[in-house]
Amino acid sequence: MINKRLIGAVKESKKYIAGNVICQWVSLAANIAMMGAIAHLLQNLYVGNQDGFGITAVIAAIALVIRFVCATASSRMGYLSSKAVKKTLREIIYRKLLRLGASYKEQANTSEVVQVAVEGVDQLETYFGAYLPQFFYAMLAPLTLFVVLSFVNFPSAIVLLVCVPLIPVTIVAVQRWAKKLLAKYWGQYTALGDTFLENLQGLTTTKIYQADEFKHQEMNEQSEHFRRITMKVLTMQLNSITIMDLIAYGGAALGVILATTQFKAGHVDLAGCLMIILLAADFFLPMRMLGSFFHIAMNGMAASDKIFRLLDLPEPEQKTAVVPEDCSIECNNLRFSYEADREILHDVDMAFPKGSFTAIVGESGCGKSTMASILMGRNKDYSGELTVGGTPLSEISEASLMENFTYISHQSYLFKGNVRENLLMARPNAGEDTLWQVLEQVNLADFLRSEKGLDTILNEKGSNLSGGQCQRLALARALLHDSPVYIFDEATSNIDVESENDIMAQIHALAKSKTVILISHRLANVVGADNIYVLDHSTVVENGTHSELLARNGTYAKLWNAQQELEHYTSNDVIPSEARSAKSRDLGIDSTAYANKVRRSFDSLRSLRMTASEELNGGAQA
Numbered sequence: 001m002i003n004k005r006l007i008g009a010v011k012e013s014k015k016y017i018a019g020n021v022i023c024q025w026v027s028l029a030a031n032i033a034m035m036g037a038i039a040h041l042l043q044n045l046y047v048g049n050q051d052g053f054g055i056t057a058v059i060a061a062i063a064l065v066i067r068f069v070c071a072t073a074s075s076r077m078g079y080l081s082s083k084a085v086k087k088t089l090r091e092i093i094y095r096k097l098l099r100l101g102a103s104y105k106e107q108a109n110t111s112e113v114v115q116v117a118v119e120g121v122d123q124l125e126t127y128f129g130a131y132l133p134q135f136f137y138a139m140l141a142p143l144t145l146f147v148v149l150s151f152v153n154f155p156s157a158i159v160l161l162v163c164v165p166l167i168p169v170t171i172v173a174v175q176r177w178a179k180k181l182l183a184k185y186w187g188q189y190t191a192l193g194d195t196f197l198e199n200l201q202g203l204t205t206t207k208i209y210q211a212d213e214f215k216h217q218e219m220n221e222q223s224e225h226f227r228r229i230t231m232k233v234l235t236m237q238l239n240s241i242t243i244m245d246l247i248a249y250g251g252a253a254l255g256v257i258l259a260t261t262q263f264k265a266g267h268v269d270l271a272g273c274l275m276i277i278l279l280a281a282d283f284f285l286p287m288r289m290l291g292s293f294f295h296i297a298m299n300g301m302a303a304s305d306k307i308f309r310l311l312d313l314p315e316p317e318q319k320t321a322v323v324p325e326d327c328s329i330e331c332n333n334l335r336f337s338y339e340a341d342r343e344i345l346h347d348v349d350m351a352f353p354k355g356s357f358t359a360i361v362g363e364s365g366c367g368k369s370t371m372a373s374i375l376m377g378r379n380k381d382y383s384g385e386l387t388v389g390g391t392p393l394s395e396i397s398e399a400s401l402m403e404n405f406t407y408i409s410h411q412s413y414l415f416k417g418n419v420r421e422n423l424l425m426a427r428p429n430a431g432e433d434t435l436w437q438v439l440e441q442v443n444l445a446d447f448l449r450s451e452k453g454l455d456t457i458l459n460e461k462g463s464n465l466s467g468g469q470c471q472r473l474a475l476a477r478a479l480l481h482d483s484p485v486y487i488f489d490e491a492t493s494n495i496d497v498e499s500e501n502d503i504m505a506q507i508h509a510l511a512k513s514k515t516v517i518l519i520s521h522r523l524a525n526v527v528g529a530d531n532i533y534v535l536d537h538s539t540v541v542e543n544g545t546h547s548e549l550l551a552r553n554g555t556y557a558k559l560w561n562a563q564q565e566l567e568h569y570t571s572n573d574v575i576p577s578e579a580r581s582a583k584s585r586d587l588g589i590d591s592t593a594y595a596n597k598v599r600r601s602f603d604s605l606r607s608l609r610m611t612a613s614e615e616l617n618g619g620a621q622a
């Protein structure tokens with residue numbers, strides 16, 4: 001139960017642990033002195049001598065003051081070492097995560113990391129603050145008492161000393177059982193945490209599908225498992241505490257019996273006998289206390305295993321190369337899979353010359369976003385060749401990659417706070433004028449002026465803005481970043497047509513000066529690209545400009561014609577919904593999103609028509 005690695009990780013705690021042990025030991029010495037004085041006073045009183053009162057009172061007073069000071073100092077040391085542990089371990093975990101970088105999710109899941117760093121570290125507070133000092137003190141205290149009492153009456157002292165190890169023996173016996181139980185307990189705990197976090201994040205979706213009852217049941221079941229395991233842990237702890245109590249107080253009683261028989265036999269005087277009786281319990285109490293800290297410490301050990309598992313994750317080696325001036329990207333025979341037996345990208349060859357405007361299209365699930373993730377350094381386990389300006393992407397430092405590549409997805413994250421804060425994270429020193437300029441570019445300036453300008457409050461994930469507005473703001477932030485390479489991954493999916501048009505216009509403008517990679521399922525958006533890669537069945541099946549691809553009459557042309565056909569239907573009623581979704585499935589379109597988009601356009605047309613006819617009618621009546 002002495003984890004050298006853990007203690008080594010928090011070196012600062014050693015001095016506090018030593019200080020804590022010394023304080024407790026001095027306090028014990030003061031207690032022995034006080035009990036000795038009281039025992040002698042009682043003996044004197046027994047023989048009718050009342051002299052010793054004054055001196056005993058002085059000794060007792062000094063001993064009490066010493067004990068008070070020591071108790072305060074020892075709890076202060078406990079606090080200081082807990083503080084050092086929390087600060088140091090959280091910092092170590094944080095630094096580890098930084099070193100793991102953007103791809104940490106390949107190896108650990110977020111909620112586990114959060115739990116280990118918060119709850120797990122809290123558990124270790126007791127290990128360092130209470131258990132470790134108690135561990136050393138519980139060895140030292142019986143030995144000290146033994147040395148003192150062996151001068152009073154050796155047989156009693158030796159019996160008391162021999163009984164003390166019975167407590168750690170029980171602890172060890174319980175340990176095996178406890179370890180398994182606690183590992184299970186922690187497993188259940190993180191699983192429950194995972195589910196809770198996920199359900200909280202997906203609450204809106206759960207409500208929409210009225211699946212809350214189902215999720216509720218699911219969580220109830222998991223909490224019930226957790227409750228059971230918690231009860232088992234508590235039972236184990238209480239049982240072992242009862243056993244330890246029996247040993248501790250039984251041992252002390254044995255000492256008392258022995259002392260009185262020794263007194264009766266005349267081997268020890270009254271003062272000695274009283275001193276043994278008064279100090280017998282102190283032999284066992286430190287060990288008994290260690291026993292009760294033991295369970296919390298075990299919990300800490302289970303947590304520390306989790307912490308070390310995280311700390312031991314292999315790190316990507318620190319890379320030093322930077323994105324070269326010529327940031328042309330090229331990949332040859334690129335292969336990637338998430339799971340061993342399912343290849344997502346197979347022998348993919350693509351080139352994104354500096355300053356070019358390239359599109360990647362293909363059915364939903366064909367690996368477009370995976371390609372973007374690889375380019376952004378989030379998926380590292382690929383094979384084949386992938387270079388930026390001739391330098392392998394795998395050798396480029398994450399910092400340089402993030403500085404030079406900007407990724408905008410359909411769910412770019414907007415932080416709680418205000419518009420200004422969200423924009424400044426892309427360029428911290430940007431002035432007001434610059435901020436307004438990008439907001440003008442994305443057509444968001446007028447709206448924000450009607451609100452509180454740059455101080456307009458944003459809720460978490462920008463939930464108080466419309467989808468289109470969020471995406472415009474995300475684009476404004478990306479424009480501020482001003483990096484040489486931009487990757488847009490379905491940046492306009494699921495938003496209103498007007499926002500989509502505005503954003504596409506900005507992307508086209510950006511493509512004049514930057515390297516732009518545009519991933520889109522809507523082919524109308526990629527018509528202007530210099531080169532279009534068509535992904536199908538994990539690989540590139542064709543590439544070229546829009547007109548070249550149409551002339552080839554291959555996969556792209558088929559997709560294009562089908563999408564055109566679909567976009568030219570004028571009413572919802574023309575295609576029955578089953579047929580529409582079957583069709584859109586063939587085309588690789590998210591049918592629900594698409595149907596919603598089409599419906600929204602029709603709805604706005606319909607309401608326009610109604611307003612117009614109302615106005616006409618009104619005008620006629622007037």
Ligand SMILES: Nc1ncnc2c1ncn2[C@@H]1O[C@H](COP(=O)(O)OP(=O)(O)O)[C@@H](O)[C@H]1O
Nearest residue numbers: 338339344362363364365366367368369370371
């Ligand atoms: N994190 C992941 N783990 C396992 N499989 C994944 C993961 N992300 C995506 N996939 C799978 O990889 C395939 C390609 O996904 P993706 O690149 O997102 O497609 P899309 O072309 O629609 O962007 C899909 O079949 C998907 O199921």
Ligand SMILES: [Mg+2]
Nearest residue numbers: 368369370490
């Ligand atoms: Mg995708």
